[in-house]
Amino acid sequence: MTVTEFIVSRLNYWIYIILMMIGLFAMISKKNLIKKLIGMSIFQTAIILFYVSLGVKEGSNIPILEHSVSHAAEHGEIIRAEDYANPLPHVLMLTAIVVGVATLGVGLAIVQKIHKEFGTIEEPEILAKIESGDG
Amino acid sequence: MIWQFDLIILGLLIVAAVLSLRSTDLLSATMIFGVYSFLMCLLWAEMAAVDVAFTEAAVGAGASTMFLVSTVYNTTRKSSD
Amino acid sequence: MKTLGAIAVIITGALLLYASEDFPSWGDPHSPANQYRVSSHYVQNSFGETSVPNMVTAILADYRGYDTLFETVVIFTAGIAIIAILRGPIDKRVRLRLASERKMRETNLILAQTSRILVPVIQLFALYVIAHGHHSPGGGFQGGVIFGASLILLALSFQLQTALDRVSEKKAVTLAAIGILIYAGIGFVCLLAGGNFLDYSALQVLMPVGAIEARSHGILGVEIGVAFTVAAIMFAIYANLSSHGRMKGGL
Structure with a gap:
């Protein structure tokens, strides 16, 4: 195995880990609430990247049968699993993306409510206002 | 799968993620996102x-x-970090 | 907090990078995830069992029908939650500030005329994506989001009120509930026809087709239900977020 092959076989996992850690760091250390939500979305897409990377097969086609193939399959020809990318991770992640945007919407609604109550979306200022009993 | 294409996009992804989190203007952070x-x-x-x-x-x-x-329109555009 | 966070992130990242040595190579067709019999079964038999060439649609709506049903319920619940969070009495101080800040916005002529032409085309494309999900990428989720985006474009280029005149918030939430009702209703019709819940092959007693085509038609039915919910909730979320839940003014 050459160096290039080794890097290509691991690159997706390394980048998934780096992106996930960027998202985690943003969620922990950023003080702005919208920045925290962007960090959460990056974390989420990193996990989706991991799942989709697992389903890739070298030299495979997209998981949709061509008309000629489906016609042949009707006459008893066997469809080989190696010819098509693994469709199961795609299904799981497709619903995860749409649910993710719905939960991002809930988070943004809470941010707007906090801004309405406290007049700021910076975490230290909100904490100071709660401690002084204002707001 | 085309690994050259993969390599370029993955590099740009890291750049976009870091720039989006470093920008102090929330509107530009949103656009980079x-x-x-x-x-x-x-x-x-x-x-x-x-x-x-x-x-x-x-x-x-x-x-x-x-x-x-x-x-961002309904709250504020500035961010402290 | 920053240094503490950095330490935690670096330790976790290092452990994960160390563990990534044991992952299968990227693109290896013989990795455990690709060789396990569940996904091989889907690839080899989903066309023969459902007559849907797009495997993702077949798995999404048929084999994993329960999963998709409750994902749709999650989206519906999120929409309801946003309305519940943002609605409520507005502080007098805030209302005065908002009233002074915002005047009626003038509609840009070029923007308005362009979107007047674009919106019907986008909506037609959304319906095509929903209906053609069996044979090409697409389906209820994608088509629903595109349909919701056409309403968002209408609200952006004119005013929020223009879009709300077409689909009021009450109508949007009702449509979202109808979507889930269509999905669950098809499941119950399957029960009444003598099959299991969401087993569309039981629908063959109601249609002049065989069991395999009945599954294909059942998939189309639930995709329409998903599209109703997703389109309505996307627009309801946008309408609430852009106007602070007051349904006027807005972006």
Whole structure:
């Protein structure tokens, strides 16, 4: 195995880990609430990247049968699993993306409510206002 | 799968993620996050996940950017970090 | 907080990078995830069992029908939660500030005319994506989001009120509930026809088709239900977020 092959076989996992850690760091250390939500979305897409990377097969086609193939399959020809990318991770992640945007919407609604109550979306200022009993 | 294409997009993804989190203007952070979503969409099309790519193009680059922009409009544009 | 966070992130990242040595190579067709019999079964038999060439659609709506049903319920619940969070009495101080800040916005002529032409095309494309999900990438989720985005475009280029005149918030939430009702209703019709819940092959007693085509038609039915919910909730979320839940003014 050459160096290039080794890097290509691991690159997706390394980048998934780096992106996930960027998202985690943003969620922990950023003080702005919208920045925290962007960090959460990056974390989420990193996990989706991991799942989709697992389903890739070298030299495979997209998981949709061509008309000629489906016609042949009707006459008893066997469809080989190696010819098509693994469709199961795609299904799981497709619903995860749409649910993710719905939960991002809930988070943004809470941010707007906090801004309405406290007049700021910076975490230290909100904490100071709660401690002084204002707001 | 085309690994050269994969390499370029993954590099740009890291750049987009870091720039989006470093920007002190929340509107530009949101816009760079839209770019990040679109790069993810390209990456999934390259990895043969066409349905996921289609969903990400509609949801990530369209709807979720719009939600973030409307929240930035209703709250504040400045960020301390 | 920053240094503490950095330490935690670096330790976690290092452990994960160390563990990534044991992952299968990227693109290896013989990795455990690709060789396990569940996904091989889907690839080899989903066309023969459902007559849907797009495997992702077949798995999404048929084999994993329960999963998709409750994902749709999650989206519906998120929409309801946003309305519940943002609605409520507005502080007098805030209302005065908002009233002074915002005047009626003038509609840009070029923007308005362009979107007047674009919106019907986008909606037609959304319906095509929903209906053609069996043969090409697409389906209820994607088509629903595109349909919701066309309403968002209408609200952006004119005013929020323009879009709300077409689909009021009450109508949007009702449509979202109808979507889930269509999905669960098809499941119950399957029960009444003598099959299991969401087993569309039981629908063959109601249609002049065989069991395999009945599954294909059942998939189309639930995709329409998903599209209703997703389109309505996307627009309801945008309308609430852009106007602070007051349904006027807005972006």
